[in-house]
């Protein structure tokens with residue numbers, strides 16, 4: 001990553017324009033909003049899908065830490081390994097909290113936490129939380145685990 005990229009918005013993800021949002025991902029695509037449509041993977045405004053202030057605040061709280069760790073990992077400096085370990089730990093705070101939010105939101109709309117994966121470590125085949133084989137019938141990423149509400 002060069003200096004120009006660091007000072008630009010890291011991605012130019014647009015808003016979801018699907019007629020109907022049928023499911024969500026909580027995913028860090030280096031934008032301000034981690035709520036993404038499961039169909040087009042673009043951002044979904046929390047107000048559009050009727051999230052309460054409390055739900056939106058819980059997501060923002062989770063994302064503050066999740067996004068910080070992700071950026072530390074991307075920066076490849078002193079904190080890279082630390083950040084990766086935290087992001088990979090299924091019982092680490094960002095993953096526990098992220099899955100709790102996914103579960104709470106799933107009462108309204110099926111929601112999955114996008115689990116961290118380092119592509120240097122090869123393709124994931126098992127769910128990082130429960131260890132069962134991933135369901136690979138997915139449009140985005142490699143697979144998902146419906147029991148653990150994650151996608152990877």
Ligand SMILES: [Zn+2]
Pocket residue numbers: 016017018021037038039040041042
């Ligand atoms: Zn969409």
Ligand SMILES: [Zn+2]
Pocket residue numbers: 127128129130131132145146147148149
């Ligand atoms: Zn699982």
